[in-house]
Amino acid sequence: xxxxxxxxxxxxxxxxxxxxxxxxxxxxxxxxxxxxxxxxxxxxxxxxxxxxxxxxxxxxxxxxxxxxxxxxxxxxxxxxxxxxxxxxxxxxxxxxxxxxxxxxxxxxxxxxxxxxxxxxxxxxxxxxx
Amino acid sequence: xxxxxxxxxxxxxxxxxxxxxxxxxxxxxxxxxxxxxxxxxxxxxxxxxxxxxxxxxxxxxxxxxxxxxxxxxxxxxxxxxxxxxxxxxxxxxxxxxxxxxxxxxxxxxxxxxxxxxxxxxxxxxxxxxxxxxxxxxxxxxxxxxxxxxxxxxxxxxxxxxxxxxxxxxxxxxxxxxxxxxxxxxxxxxxxxxxxxxxxxxxxxxxxxxxxxxxxxxxxxxxxxxxxxxxxxxxxxxxxxxxxxxxxxxxxxxxxxxxxxxxxxxxxxxxxxxxxxxxxxxxxxxxxxxxxxxxxxxxxxxxxxxxxxxxxxxxxxxxxxxxxxxxxxxxxxxxxxxxxxxxxx
Numbered sequence: 001x002x003x004x005x006x007x008x009x010x011x012x013x014x015x016x017x018x019x020x021x022x023x024x025x026x027x028x029x030x031x032x033x034x035x036x037x038x039x040x041x042x043x044x045x046x047x048x049x050x051x052x053x054x055x056x057x058x059x060x061x062x063x064x065x066x067x068x069x070x071x072x073x074x075x076x077x078x079x080x081x082x083x084x085x086x087x088x089x090x091x092x093x094x095x096x097x098x099x100x101x102x103x104x105x106x107x108x109x110x111x112x113x114x115x116x117x118x119x120x121x122x123x124x125x126x127x128x129x
Numbered sequence: 130x131x132x133x134x135x136x137x138x139x140x141x142x143x144x145x146x147x148x149x150x151x152x153x154x155x156x157x158x159x160x161x162x163x164x165x166x167x168x169x170x171x172x173x174x175x176x177x178x179x180x181x182x183x184x185x186x187x188x189x190x191x192x193x194x195x196x197x198x199x200x201x202x203x204x205x206x207x208x209x210x211x212x213x214x215x216x217x218x219x220x221x222x223x224x225x226x227x228x229x230x231x232x233x234x235x236x237x238x239x240x241x242x243x244x245x246x247x248x249x250x251x252x253x254x255x256x257x258x259x260x261x262x263x264x265x266x267x268x269x270x271x272x273x274x275x276x277x278x279x280x281x282x283x284x285x286x287x288x289x290x291x292x293x294x295x296x297x298x299x300x301x302x303x304x305x306x307x308x309x310x311x312x313x314x315x316x317x318x319x320x321x322x323x324x325x326x327x328x329x330x331x332x333x334x335x336x337x338x339x340x341x342x343x344x345x346x347x348x349x350x351x352x353x354x355x356x357x358x359x360x361x362x363x364x365x366x367x368x369x370x371x372x373x374x375x376x377x378x379x380x381x382x383x384x385x386x387x388x389x390x391x392x393x394x395x396x397x398x399x400x401x402x403x404x405x406x407x408x409x410x411x412x413x414x415x416x417x418x419x420x421x422x423x424x425x426x427x428x429x430x431x432x433x434x435x436x437x438x439x440x441x442x443x444x445x446x447x448x449x450x451x452x453x454x455x456x457x458x459x460x461x462x463x464x465x466x467x468x469x470x471x472x473x
Contacts, residue, residue: 035423053153053184090416097409100459109456114164120442127424127439 012078045087263363273355305342406458
């Protein structure tokens with residue numbers, strides 16, 4: 001039983017990192033080499049989630065919490081967990097903090113954070129030749 | 130009112146008393162705990178304005194006092210045994226109010242201390258509280274799946290398992306008690322109101338199966354890997370422990386109650402704390418450091434202005450982290466705390 005859970009965990013982790021690597025490999029086409037392109041992928045996916053969180057902050061936070069902090073049972077649960085951590089982990093912690101601000105400031109900051117992510121994402125292009 | 134004096138009313142009478150109460154929300158909550166149907170609850174709310182029946186009977190007055198006390202309480206404990214259930218509320222002064230709900234009959238009684246409660250609870254479950262000795266003395270480990278399985282098995286299948294010589298005799302002993310208990314585990318629910326205007330929330334649940342001469346305590350909390358432990362206890366030991374838990378749960382009631390009433394239950398958490406911000410600060414910096422490290426791994430493929438761009442990247446993120454850390458010093462919004470309790 002225990003071994004089974006561990007195996008699910010490992011396979012899911014490998015799968016998640018595998019998919020991450022695969023997408024990251026596309027970025028080598030625009031001259032961002034491998035370990036750094038991981039970050040480019042993460043920033044871009046986080047930007048997508050950040051965009052959603054401007055409007056549906058509570059939903060995005062809850063979604064992440066359900067995916068990551070609930071005890072995973074099936075293989076798919078593990079997969080979702082790692083995918084969520086890679087694609088929206090940073091966004092989750094930031095939105096969790098922004099959620100403490102008053103409403104207007106919160107929305108403003110969420111919008112700015114989205115713009116910031118997009119800008120830093122593209123600025124990576126200028127770092128690499 | 131004297132200790133232990135019983136007031137017994139039918140559901141209809143109880144509804145009439147409730148109808149004269151003012152707080153709809155509390156009445157609804159209380160009625161739900163009493164297994165009064167939604168329709169009847171609505172009826173209460175509707176009749177609130179109309180009925181001003183002068184029930185001046187002595188026991189009705191006492192009952193009204195008790196119901197008011199219950200409606201004002203912020204804690205409750207619920208015992209269930211089939212369709213029979215026992216509710217315990219802290220009463221306004223000291224002591225507790227006991228409500229016994231059986232079919233359409235609600236029996237209220239008030240106790241100054243918790244001392245007599247054990248006997249009542251034991252009688253409620255039909256076990257003998259005097260039994261000091263635990264004849265079984267064993268801990269059984271069950272997997273979650275197994276636990277679900279025995280709940281869903283047909284009783285004839287369960288019988289077969291009980292007869293099956295190949296299964297450990299101790300497990301069969303448990304299964305026999307489990308079957309006798311209507312193939313259910315008994316549940317004691319502790320509820321607490323955290324914020325004055327909200328409903329009570331589940332605080333924790335105790336699960337057990339009463340056996341012939343012992344109690345099977347079900348431990349589902351400290352377990353990992355989907356395991357459930359069944360620990361056999363002597364009846365008196367189990368209910369003494371329960372008594373202490375009840376005492377603990379109800380005892381700190383006066384101070385906590387005051388805090389809730391003053392309307393500022395979160396005050397002790399503090400609105401602004403550098404500690405919270407600091408923890409966010411160092412964690413995010415650690416992440417930023419790793420990111421920059423990744424960039425440096427690819428130093429060979431940087432463009433000519435690469436170094437300054439990386440510096441800019443790091444500084445921009447650092448600025449954002451500082452801003453966010455400042456926000457992180459603020460306290461979290463009050464979100465409902467979801468406690469994970471596996472359903473019985």
